[in-house]
Amino acid sequence: MNIIGGTLKGKKLITLEGKDTRPTLTRIKENIFNILQNYSQFTDLIVVDVFAGSGSLALESLSRQAKFAYLNDSNLEACKIIKRNIANCRFDKITLVSNVDYQTFFKTFKTKLDLLFIDPPFADITCQQWILDYCQKHNLLNPKALIVLETNVYLKDLSLNSDFTILSEKKYGKIYITIIQYQKQ
Secondary structure (H helix, E strand, C coil): CCCCCCCCCCECCCCCCCCCCCCCCHHHHHHHHHHHCCCCCCCCCCCCCCCCCCCCHHHHHCCCCCEEEEEECCCHHHHHHHHHHHHHHHHEEEEEEECCHHHHHHHHCCCCEEEEEEECCCCCCCCHHHHHHHHHCCEEEEEEEEEEEECCCCCCCCCCCCCCCEEEEEEEEEEEEEEECCCCC
């Protein structure tokens, strides 16, 4: 797996062996970032990757000039991989790598964010709604914040109020990518 754009284009990243994490495929990551570029410049974004795995999505954002990235994964071994990838990339913009469940992460998170990646284990299809509701209720989303959801099911039952707009929904084999923008009314 590599960083595909920005200042560290081509930089190799390591991933956790086994079935505990599921890295976003390169072609899917490339499509995600092509879509995101239509809606936001990466310069000065605050990025959160709450199920970070290898850290690939947040590191890709930093390579494209995001300001800071907050990475979390409840798997301790994944956090070790993330820290190795950060060291390998020599990023000093990482302000937090945490090893807690997603609810604990958000209950202690106080910074407004611009780009949120939600790519949970496929068995957990309820966390997306909880995260969106929590971030909105606790004012954690900057105006025009972008949210990227990666799942193995179409999120037809996701309850979005008028503050959220779906920008893109695409299926890549068994993977569904939904990109949402927060637009506080």
